[in-house]
Amino acid sequence: MRNVSIVFEFMKPREKPPADHAYLPCHMVFDVKMDFTSKARYVADGHLTPDPIASTYAAIVLRESVWIALTYAALNDMEIMATDIENAYLPAPTTEKYWTIAGPGWGSRKGTKMLVVRALYGMKSAGREFRNHLRNCMRTLVYESCPADQNVWMRETKSLDGVTCWEYVLLYTDDTLSIGPNSMENLPLAKDLITGQM
Numbered sequence: 001m002r003n004v005s006i007v008f009e010f011m012k013p014r015e016k017p018p019a020d021h022a023y024l025p026c027h028m029v030f031d032v033k034m035d036f037t038s039k040a041r042y043v044a045d046g047h048l049t050p051d052p053i054a055s056t057y058a059a060i061v062l063r064e065s066v067w068i069a070l071t072y073a074a075l076n077d078m079e080i081m082a083t084d085i086e087n088a089y090l091p092a093p094t095t096e097k098y099w100t101i102a103g104p105g106w107g108s109r110k111g112t113k114m115l116v117v118r119a120l121y122g123m124k125s126a127g128r129e130f131r132n133h134l135r136n137c138m139r140t141l142v143y144e145s146c147p148a149d150q151n152v153w154m155r156e157t158k159s160l161d162g163v164t165c166w167e168y169v170l171l172y173t174d175d176t177l178s179i180g181p182n183s184m185e186n187l188p189l190a191k192d193l194i195t196g197q198m
Contacts (some may be wrong), residue, residue: 008115009117010114022099023098023100024048024123026044026120028042028043043121049123052124056126056128057128058130058173059134060172062149069177072168078165079178079182089118089120089127089129090120094125094126095129096123097116098115100114127173157182167181
């Protein structure tokens with residue numbers, strides 16, 4: 001609940017939700033992962049909401065782009081670093097207008113009305129909102145999208161010996177693959193920006 005709390009703006013006790021916001025029920029999902037650890041996730045009942053007009057998909061790099069990037073790394077002795085963005089979707093602002101009521105999992109806040117201000121798992125546009133958030137983050141880091149695959153991001157840089165080269169970040173929903181001479185340094189910075197810790 002601590003991780004997902006950034007999605008909500010808690011309302012005052014007698015405050016009414018804005019007229020243009022609709023009620024969105026939410027619930028907990030409990031699961032056991034492949035390594036037998038427990039997992040819980042607070043999700044929206046998005047199946048009860050109208051279908052958005054625009055695309056709802058997250059960023060998914062093409063398989064061929066991954067092959068080309070790995071070949072580039074091997075031929076040029078580049079570093080490769082992969083990472084998973086924790087709590088994906090949650091840092092992304094949402095354009096959908098919903099409110100909900102805190103359930104028993106919220107402890108002392110149970111029964112409090114909450115405005116949904118960020119992308120929450122289960123919302124139909126959460127993938128699109130996170131994709132747009134990632135794009136803004138990559139532009140802030142001065143990367144540009146590849147014309148051949150919009151989920152391959154690139155920028156010119158210098159190798160350790162001063163030679164001009166390119167570094168790449170490939171995006172697959174909340175997984176990233178960084179290829180370049182300074183990947184070990186650059187990807188953690190990108191991760192902090194994406195999750196709002198920078």
